[in-house]
Amino acid sequence: MLDFNFCVPTNFIFGRDTHKKVGETIKGLGYKKVLVNYGGTFLQETGLLDVVLNSLKNSGLEVVELDGVLPNPRLGLVYRGIELCRAEKVDIVLAIGGGSTIDTCKAIAAGVPYKGDVWDYYMTGEPVLEALPIGVILTIPASGSESGCGSMITNEENGLKRGAGGPGLYPKFAICNPELTYSLPTVQTACGMADMFTHVCERYFSNTQDTYIIDAMDEGFFRSLIEIAPKLLKDPNNYNLRSEIMWMGTIAHNDTLGIGRVQDWGTHDMGHEISGMYDTTHAFSMSIMLIAWMKYVYTHDIERFVRYAKYAFSIKTEGKTREEIALEGIQSTEMFMKDIGMPVRLSEIGISDTNFEEMADKALIGKEHIGNFVELKKDDIIKIYQLAK
């Protein structure tokens, strides 16, 4: 096990009706003026926005609203949020939504006390130590951003999608009410599950040796998700299944399932270039690239892929070669993604090989390689994009 620091100070407030107490929660922390950040039309249509705003106002809090978050959230809105917080002297930002909204809020929170351009954090990798406090009402379990200190933002001027992070960006609290996810469109529910699957894969496929407990918990995660996903898609108003998935999204990305090991993240780096260039849904890019990545790298450590096949998919091993078992695990991953409605090839979402070289170049900006399980250079990345065609 490698040395690590682990600290997730976020207070998770999980269960029915928890969002109705957001005003009390924020007031109890001593804050006075809240930037409420969201996107889409879901919050207004369902009346959720009113419930939240009423809770805030009834607790005597002042409220400033910032609408307009889009998937693959944009730097432009971040700049607007920073200006708004400064002008209005906001002392906490509240994200209502999923990863895009939370990541936007984190970027705003980082930018308010920072003297330079907040995009610096995204290009330099400097850790964010100081930021406005952040609260979350989670409506889309997928990104795990409610439990992490990272933020992904797309700079719409140059199409670069980049991450920033640091201990200043952990949300103070995350209100998680599984009922708020009942009305998610099927595709978005599925995308969330695909997303969290890849989050654990990035941690599981590691060269760090003898990693018993995290491996076993990751395998338990895969096994659970594979069992729950089809059930939930058939029964979207099942509170229990929704709650399992909501918590799984959280732990998939706060390193509960990844401490003490070198993680990979090559799939994400390659996928981000697709989303950055074509504005593709994040989970679609991830699903496609995960399968292609697995096919490209499995021979590097076939025993790890055998273990994955055995414990994640309960694949029988008798009478099969190690390679057959490993490949069956990869095929099962592909089938799992297909079964929940994810694309598994770029052609399914209308992307050709036109820009593979440019995407590979962009993925490598400022880096010698991406990925760690296998270190991927330009040629490798292009070959993986080819496998994903």
Next chain:
Amino acid sequence: MLDFNFCVPTNFIFGRDTHKKVGETIKGLGYKKVLVNYGGTFLQETGLLDVVLNSLKNSGLEVVELDGVLPNPRLGLVYRGIELCRAEKVDIVLAIGGGSTIDTCKAIAAGVPYKGDVWDYYMTGEPVLEALPIGVILTIPASGSESGCGSMITNEENGLKRGAGGPGLYPKFAICNPELTYSLPTVQTACGMADMFTHVCERYFSNTQDTYIIDAMDEGFFRSLIEIAPKLLKDPNNYNLRSEIMWMGTIAHNDTLGIGRVQDWGTHDMGHEISGMYDTTHAFSMSIMLIAWMKYVYTHDIERFVRYAKYAFSIKTEGKTREEIALEGIQSTEMFMKDIGMPVRLSEIGISDTNFEEMADKALIGKEHIGNFVELKKDDIIKIYQLAK
């Protein structure tokens, strides 16, 4: 999944040489005067105490020492610590040790700002909201107390062993260096592993239904521990195995493996009465009572015991009845405990049935029943003690 709050704000600083930076860590948090609490002779013999004291002094911190922690830690030392902290105006308490020392420090930390008798917290169950900050250098992975907000203390005047807890008692930081555990006696290493095994059992055996992810992670925990334990006892200076066990002890008891469900804790309640009356090593009491408890309750939900047998011990199920599989799981648990050197019967540690009734009465003070998987009343508790003879 039941509603829950989950917040473990502790900063885990895990790895080699981390204890040498304890002075910097405390100074960085802004504190000035440290009560250093420990017990036994290990710290002096190994030179660890000097290393820690030097780190503190080199960072300009004032130090007050409180020696004398015993296993099943006593209220008397807690009172002395509270007086010392008040007289010396200490602003942080530092535990160097395992559960007994950490729990003593928590009791001291709770008592300093409290106007009444700190034992009130232990008898009333009132949550501890205010306490001195607590830091930990972990030398015995077992109790998980470095990551929890609970404290168990024995009142030597009446033999009662009771728990208190509350959000004020989470350690600010826990320094975990697996190397510090190399010199633990074999029996103590084994006790730690037995202890963490029971911590997860108390969470796993639940009537809460459809608990996918926590069940799967718990099963991964059992599987890992069963694999690691004999290896570590043969190879006690194996850094990697020591580090796995150190982190497993932490997550076994901070509800990473137990959120969203009714937990049991009957085994602990019965075991505490043995330790309280006979000063028996905590893990011995736990090992003995876990096996007896399993034998008494398994028919209540045989499918849960089947699942336990299958995923924890990889027991083959073909051609066996559900009951046979369940019983094989229990037998395997007994063998596991025996193999790592734990007693599995009270007679092995010289305890007869003389006080079963008194222990049952004590376990039920202030309670209708103990346990939740099966609610245990006086007759049940006595029968389980009988099974443990």
